Amino acid sequence: MRVAVIQQHNSADLDDNLSRSMAKIREAATGGAELVMLQELHRSLYFCQTEDTDVFDLAETIPGPTTDALGALADELNIVIVGSLFEKRATGLYHNTAVVLERDGTLAGIYRKMHIPDDPGFYEKFYFTPGDATFNDQRSGFTPINTSAGKLGLLVCWDQWYPEAARLMALAGAELLLYPTAIGWDRSDDNDEQQRQLDAWITVQRAHAVANGVPVLVANRTGFEPAPHTTRDSDGIQFWGNSFICGPQGEYLAHAGQDGEEILIADIDKRRSEDVRRIWPYLRDRRIDAYGDLTKRYRD
DSSP states (O other), X not given: OEEEEEEOOOOSOHHHHHHHHHHHHHHHHHTTOSEEEOOTTTTSOOGGGSOOGGGGGGOXXXXXXXXXXXHHHHHHHTOEEEEEEEEEEETTEEEEEEEEEOTTSOEEEEEEOOOOOEETTEEGGGTOOXXXXXXXXXXXXXXXXXXXXXXXXXXXXXXXXXXHHHHHHHHTTOSEEEXXXXXXXXXXXXXXXXXXXXXXXXHHHHHHHHHXXXXXXXXXXXXXXXXXXXXXXXXXXXXXXXXXXXXXXXXXXXXXXXXSOEEEEEEOOHHHHXXXXXXXXXXXXXXXXXXXXXXXXXXX
């Protein structure tokens, strides 16, 4: 199966952001991609650098205008599209939500981000409620979404640091792990610290591929996005790009650079997951009788 990941810079022009994303999806489909994933919150700037109640005006319902547009494109191109939206579920209740549009344009499922960060420049707890509810009879949480492209273990950004999330998706039958992402550097950090952060981010996600024997797709944004003038924490975020696709042993199949927009395309052989799990049978050897403490916050 041929898959694609879109790495893009964003502006305050919502329509232009979506238009450019859709143009890149078309280009990926022309290159033979059957599954295309966009980055986290691809319709707007990364607005979580500050806390501002006016930003809730950006949220939209699902189904809504963006899912309608992506669904029509999926139907036209006969591909599966993964998008990422600021969802308005109800008045005063919002989520960071990934959506999957099937080849016929229908909404195959959604995933509401489970781990919500709250750090200087990443004030997501102000905006997003963790995922918890069903959608069209689909279980929430760490449940793969069934599509014509396979069972998609869809997670979002901060989720990527948690081996529990990747494992639970794999245990539920996910054939691919997908991470729409918006992550970058505080420009006040020195070069060595920036490199350590980037290396850690890449390593932990490649490790999810290795530990679970499945391919991993990561779409990050690129470019500098200044913080609103009201912020006291930083002068903005330099998104570090480096989107990638890797196989079930963590091997790179495609890897973007730090700067600039890119369309990554790679061929994934699902049989490799079967082959790898036969020689590295981690699921067989798990000591589920000894893992009870994983449900605790901390083992005192």
